[in-house]
Amino acid sequence: MNGHRLAPWAAYAFVGAGALVMLAPFYFMFVFATHSRTEIFSLPPPLFFGDDFFANLQILTEKLPFWRNLGWSVYVALASTALTLLFCSMGGYAFALFEFRYKAPLFALVMATLLLPTFMNMIPTFMIMDALGWIDQPRALYIPGAASAFGIFLMRQFVMSSIPKDLIEAARMDGCSELGIYWRIVLPLLKPALGTLGLITFIASWNNFIGPLIVMRSPEMYTLPLALRSLQSPVNTEWGALMTGSAIATVPLLVLFALSSRQLISGLTSGAVK
Amino acid sequence: MRPPASLSLSPRWAPYVLISPFLVLFLVFGVGPLLFSLFLAFQTWEPTAGLQAMEYVGLGNFAFALQDEWFWKSLGNTGWLAVASGVPQHLVAIPLAVFIHTSFKHLRDGVIGAYFLPYITSTVAIAILFSSLFSTDYGLVNVGLGALFGGEPIDWLGAPENIKPAIAMIVFWRYVGFNVVLYLAALQTIPKDLYEAATMDGAGRLQQFFYITLPSLKPMIFFGVTLSVIGGLQLFEEPFILTGGRGGSDQAGMTTAIYLYRMAFDFNDFGAASAMSWLLFLVVALLTWLTNRAFAPRKGSA
Numbered sequence: 001m002n003g004h005r006l007a008p009w010a011a012y013a014f015v016g017a018g019a020l021v022m023l024a025p026f027y028f029m030f031v032f033a034t035h036s037r038t039e040i041f042s043l044p045p046p047l048f049f050g051d052d053f054f055a056n057l058q059i060l061t062e063k064l065p066f067w068r069n070l071g072w073s074v075y076v077a078l079a080s081t082a083l084t085l086l087f088c089s090m091g092g093y094a095f096a097l098f099e100f101r102y103k104a105p106l107f108a109l110v111m112a113t114l115l116l117p118t119f120m121n122m123i124p125t126f127m128i129m130d131a132l133g134w135i136d137q138p139r140a141l142y143i144p145g146a147a148s149a150f151g152i153f154l155m156r157q158f159v160m161s162s163i164p165k166d167l168i169e170a171a172r173m174d175g176c177s178e179l180g181i182y183w184r185i186v187l188p189l190l191k192p193a194l195g196t197l198g199l200i201t202f203i204a205s206w207n208n209f210i211g212p213l214i215v216m217r218s219p220e221m222y223t224l225p226l227a228l229r230s231l232q233s234p235v236n237t238e239w240g241a242l243m244t245g246s247a248i249a250t251v252p253l254l255v256l257f258a259l260s261s262r263q264l265i266s267g268l269t270s271g272a273v274k
Numbered sequence: 275m276r277p278p279a280s281l282s283l284s285p286r287w288a289p290y291v292l293i294s295p296f297l298v299l300f301l302v303f304g305v306g307p308l309l310f311s312l313f314l315a316f317q318t319w320e321p322t323a324g325l326q327a328m329e330y331v332g333l334g335n336f337a338f339a340l341q342d343e344w345f346w347k348s349l350g351n352t353g354w355l356a357v358a359s360g361v362p363q364h365l366v367a368i369p370l371a372v373f374i375h376t377s378f379k380h381l382r383d384g385v386i387g388a389y390f391l392p393y394i395t396s397t398v399a400i401a402i403l404f405s406s407l408f409s410t411d412y413g414l415v416n417v418g419l420g421a422l423f424g425g426e427p428i429d430w431l432g433a434p435e436n437i438k439p440a441i442a443m444i445v446f447w448r449y450v451g452f453n454v455v456l457y458l459a460a461l462q463t464i465p466k467d468l469y470e471a472a473t474m475d476g477a478g479r480l481q482q483f484f485y486i487t488l489p490s491l492k493p494m495i496f497f498g499v500t501l502s503v504i505g506g507l508q509l510f511e512e513p514f515i516l517t518g519g520r521g522g523s524d525q526a527g528m529t530t531a532i533y534l535y536r537m538a539f540d541f542n543d544f545g546a547a548s549a550m551s552w553l554l555f556l557v558v559a560l561l562t563w564l565t566n567r568a569f570a571p572r573k574g575s576a
Contacts, residue, residue: 011373018370019388022451026391028414029403041412091296098289106297113304117508117558119531123538123547124307124314147299178288207396209511214539225398232402232518239406246399253395261387264394269455 026250033247037240056244063238065220066245069227073249076141076223077205083146084201085194092155093186097165107156114149118210126214140215141223145205151197154270158193159186196267199260203253224249315548335549345550347525348533349557354438355513355529356506359445363453364498370450371457372487386458389451397448401515404444405431408516431516434526441513441527448512449505453498460494461487500565507558510535530554 032040035050060066094100095107125144134140163186171181187194212226219230228245231238257264315335317328339345370389378385392400407414408430416427430440464487472482510531513521521528521536528536530550538547 008377011377015370015373015378015385018366018450019385022388022392022447025400025403025407025447026395028407029399032403032406040406041409043412044417045412045414087296087299090292094289094292098285098292100289100293103289109305110300113300115504115562116308117504117531117555119508119510119534120311120551120555121304121307122531122535123544123551124311125303126538127310127314127544128303128307144299144303147296147304149300149304152296172285178285179291182292203394207394207398209398209514225396228402229398229515229519232405232515234518242402243406246396246402249396249399254391257387257391257394261390262383265386265390265455268393269452269459 026254029243029250030247032240032243035240035243037238040239040243052240053244056238056240059238059241060245063231063241064222064227064245066227068220069222069224070248072138072221073206073224076138077202079138080142080145080205081198081201083142084148084151085198087146088148088151088155088197089187089190089194090182091152092157093159093163093182093190095152095156096159097163097168107152110149110152114153122210122214125211129215135215136217136221137215138221141208141211142205145201145208145211148197148201151201154193154197154267155190157270158190163189192263195260196263199256199264200267203256203264206249206252311548311551314545315552316545318543318545320542320544331545335545336553338546339550339553342546344525344528344533345530345553348521348528348530349554351438351526352507352509352529352531352554355442355445355509356503358438359442359449359509360499360502360506362442362446363450363502364495366446367450367453367498368457368488368491368495371454371461372483374454375458375461386451386455389454391451392448393452395448397511398515400448401444401512404440405516408440432523434522434524437513437517437522437527441509441516444512444516445506445509449502453502456494456498457491460491464490496566500562503561503565504558507554507561 031046031049033056034053035046036052036055039046039050039052057066095103129135129137129140132140167185168181171185172178176184207225208223209225209229212223213229216222216226219227222230224245228242228249231242231245314328316330316332318331318334319328374382374385408416410416410427410429410432413430415430419425420427428436430436468486468490469482472486477485508531509529513527513529514532514535516522517527517532519532521532531554534547534550534554537550538544
C-alpha cells in the first residue's frame with residue numbers, strides 16, 4: 001500500500017488541479033448560460049452567474065422549436081432504453097443459459113461488431129432508412145439502437161455470473177413455461193444489470209449526434225444536440241442562447257451521474273476491465 | 275397472464291424465440307448495412323438518381339480515394355489527432371491513477387467522479403462550449419494564457435496550424451478520466467506483498483514504480499492504447515462542431531470520418547464515401563494489430 005508515496009502533497013496538488021480542469025468547463029457552461037452574447041464576448045469574460053437565463057431561453061425558443069426538440073430527445077432516449085432492455089435481456093439470457101445452433105459463431109459475430117467503428121454504418125444506415133421511408137422518423141433512431149452488442153455482452157455476463165442454471169431447471173420442473181421463466185424469474189434477478197444498461201443506453205441516446213445528423217432532415221424533428229448545432233453559424237451565433245441550450249442538455253446527465261456514478265463507471269468500463 | 279400456446283414451446287425452441295427480436299434488428303441494421311456498404315464501395319451512385327441507377331465500377335472508387343489529395347490530408351489529420359490526443363491521455367492517466375490509488379481514501383469516489391464526468395457528457399454541448407472558450411479575442415483560454423504569459427492572442431479555430439491542437443485538448447479532456455478508471459482497476463490487482471518485499475530489499479519509491487507498477491500495468495496499457503487508437507481514428511463530433519461541419523480552414527481539422535460524411539452528404543458520392551470508409555477501416559484494423567504486437571505481454575513476463 002505504501003509502495004510509492006511520492007510526496008503526498010505533490011500528489012494532492014496534481015490530482016486536485018487536474019480535477020479542477022475537468023470540472024471548470026461545466027462551471028463555465030452554466031455561467032455563460034446566464035449571460036447575454038455581448039457579456040460572454042467582453043473583456044474580461046464573465047466568471048460568475050448573471051441574470052440573462054430567461055432572456056436566453058426566450059431567444060432559444062424563438063430560433064428553434066426548442067421544446068419539441070427537447071421532447072424528441074426524451075422520447076427517443078426512453079423508447080431506445082425500453083427496447084434495448086427488453087431485447088438484450090432476452091438475447092443475453094438465451095446466449096448465457098441455452099444451447100442452440102450456431103450459438104458460438106453468432107456470439108463471436110455480435111462481439112466483433114462491438115469494436116466496429118461508427119463511421120462504417122453512417123452511409124448504409126442512411127440508405128436503409130431512406131429505402132424504408134424512415135427519414136425524419138424517430139423510430140429510425142431507437143429501433144436500430146435496440147440491437148446493442150454491448151447490451152448483449154453485459155446481459156450475458158450478468159446472467160452467467162448470477163443466475164444458477166439449477167434455478168431455471170427447478171422452475172421448468174414446476175411447470176413454468178419458458179417465457180414465464182424469463183419474465184418471472186430471470187428478469188427480476190437481472191434488475192442491477194438492467195439498471196446499468198438502462199442508464200448507459202439512455203445517456204448514449206441523449207448524446208447521440210451522428211444518428212440524428214444522418215436521418216433527421218426537418219428542424220421540428222431534430223433532437224437536442226442536432227438542434228443546438230443548427231444554431232451555430234459563421235456570423236451572428238446567439239452564444240448566450242446556445243449556452244443555455246447546452247446547459248439544459250447537460251443537466252439530466254449531471255443528475256443521472258450524481259445518482260449513480262459508481263454503477264455508471266463500472267458499467268461503462270466493464271468491457272475493458274474484465 | 276399466460277403466454278400464447280405457440281410460444282410456450284419446449285426448451286429446445288425457447289432460445290430461438292428469445293433471441294429473434296435482437297437478431298432480426300442486428301442483421302437488418304447491423305450486419306446488413308455493413309455488407310451493403312461493401313457492395314456500394316464498388317458502385318457509382320448518387321442518391322437523387324434512385325437505386326436502379328447504380329453502376330459497377332470495380333476498384334474505381336478505391337483508385338479515386340487513393341488519388342484524392344483531401345483523402346490523404348484527412349488521414350494525416352486523423353493520425354495526428356489520434357496520437358496527439360491519445361498518447362498524452364495515458365502519460366497523464368497512469369500517474370493520476372497511481373496517486374489516487376496510493377494517496378486518496380475518503381475523497382476517492384469524488385475525485386474519480388470528477389475525472390470521469392467529461393466522458394459521459396454530451397460531445398456536442400461540450401464542443402459548443404469549447405468553441406467559445408477558444409475564441410480569439412474574448413475566449414477564456416486566450417484570456418488565461420495572456421494573463422499568465424502575455425503575448426499575442428492565439429487564433430485557435432481560424433489558423434490551420436492551431437485547430438488540431440485545440441481538438442486534441444478537448445479529446446484529451448474528455449477521455450483521460452476513462453483511462454484513469456481503467457488503470458485504477460488494474461492497480462488493484464497488483465499484490466501488495468510485491469511492494470512489501472521490494473521495500474524490505476531497499477527499493478525506493480521510484481524504483482518500485484518502474485520495476486513493479488509499470489510492468490504490472492502493461493496489459494492494461496495495451497488495452498487502453500488500443501481503445502484510444504480505435505477511438506482517435508473515428509473522431510467526428512468534436513472537429514465537426516469546432517469547424518462548423520466543413521473541416522476548418524485549409525481542411526486542417528477535417529478527419530477522415532468527417533470527409534467521408536461530406537463525400538456522401540455534401541458531394542453526393544456514396545460509392546466513393548463507402549470505399550473511403552473501408553480504407554479507413556483497414557487502417558484501424560492494421561493499427562489495432564500493430565498496437566497489439568507492440569504492447570502485448572511477451573511470454574514469461576506479466
